[in-house]
Amino acid sequence: xxxxxxxxxxxxxxxxxxxxxxxxxxxxxxxxxxxxxxxxxxxxxxxxxxxxxxxxxxxxxxxxxxxxxxxxxxxxxxxxxxxxxxxxxxxxxxxxxxxxxxxxxxxxxxxxxxxxxxxxxxxxxxxxxxxxxxxxxxxxxxxxxxxxxxxxxxxxxxxxxxxxxxxxxxxxxxxxxxxxxxxxxxxxxxxxx
Numbered sequence: 001x002x003x004x005x006x007x008x009x010x011x012x013x014x015x016x017x018x019x020x021x022x023x024x025x026x027x028x029x030x031x032x033x034x035x036x037x038x039x040x041x042x043x044x045x046x047x048x049x050x051x052x053x054x055x056x057x058x059x060x061x062x063x064x065x066x067x068x069x070x071x072x073x074x075x076x077x078x079x080x081x082x083x084x085x086x087x088x089x090x091x092x093x094x095x096x097x098x099x100x101x102x103x104x105x106x107x108x109x110x111x112x113x114x115x116x117x118x119x120x121x122x123x124x125x126x127x128x129x130x131x132x133x134x135x136x137x138x139x140x141x142x143x144x145x146x147x148x149x150x151x152x153x154x155x156x157x158x159x160x161x162x163x164x165x166x167x168x169x170x171x172x173x174x175x176x177x178x179x180x181x182x183x184x185x186x187x188x189x190x191x192x193x
Contacts, residue, residue, distance in 0.1 A: 013120030015080035016151025039098035064126035082149035092141035120153040
């Protein structure tokens, strides 16, 4: 699979088969996140990898999936929950001007590595930061920015053209497969030659 195929197929997944991520893949994901490019080589990211069943179960109510959809449609059911979470924080004193870009590069590295290994992901921004910080004993001077859910996808997610009215909201079909409208190329890219 080439890089363009990886980016076309690697979408957000919100329902997962209950197949654990191999340890080797987890380490590869986190190693690629660790060595990702970073402005001024500041490396502000800190990561907590959660795979222990009891901790996973405690994490589930602290994150919200598909907040654009009614909860009964967007939330994974008990047998569809992620099999791993990575909590992404920035260290104390991180330079604010580039920190989120650095974290984005690291997150992309782990997500694409997981996808290459056959596992999907979902970036979760609607999270209970204070409870996650307590649950995982994350130091108070670190700032949690995001949680990434991982697992073997249990549904399809397909890029489509925006609907006639121009809506970019993703939607589901009767099988609960996702359709993700993307703006057309000419609308987002301009060449100066």
